Amino acid sequence: VITELELRDIEIPSGMAKIKKAGNSFYFEWTGASLDVRLEPTRNPFVAKLKIKKTGWHRLFVQLHKAKGGKAFKVYAAILATCLVVLFITGFIMAWQLKKLKFPNNYLW
Structure with a gap:
């Protein structure tokens, strides 16, 4: 073949x-x-x-x-997955920081 x-x-x-x-x-x-x-x-x-x-x-x-x-797609998928994880982590970091800036310390949600 x-x-x-x-x-x-x-x-x-x-x-x-x-x-x-x-x-x-x-x-x-x-x-x-x-x-x-x-x-x-x-x-x-x-x-x-x-x-x-x-x-x-x-x-x-x-x-x-x-x-x-093919191998090129597998490399592309690995890079895309890594970028999505980084985006997810930085989104959480930004959300935690925004909550501190938006509300005063004595204010309870």
């Missing part, structure tokens, strides 16, 4: 490769964020059918949701 993808100048899928059962036979499936590859047997035992499917935008978001995106 890898050699055939390289011959066609297609990127290797980012997900995990699996062997699945379909009726009395088995097939090889390799899914990723932007590409699905499936290798199935035919009636001739010396020939296999290779299906290469480009996925749409919905499948891309599903794969990203399942953390099967």
Whole structure:
């Protein structure tokens, strides 16, 4: 499968490769964020059918949701998560300081 993808100048899928059962036979499936590859047997035992499917935008978001995106997206997600945590912490700090400035010490809420 890898050699055939390289011959066609297609990127290797980012997900995990699996062997699945379909009726009395088995097939090889390799899914990723932007590409699905499936290798199935035919009636001739010396020939296999290779299906290469480009996925749409919905499948891309599903794969990203399942953390099967590329390394660039994982780095982006880590940076975004860090920024959100920093924003959350600084928001709490600002809220605590604002409460002290807004109300006098003897005033009870």
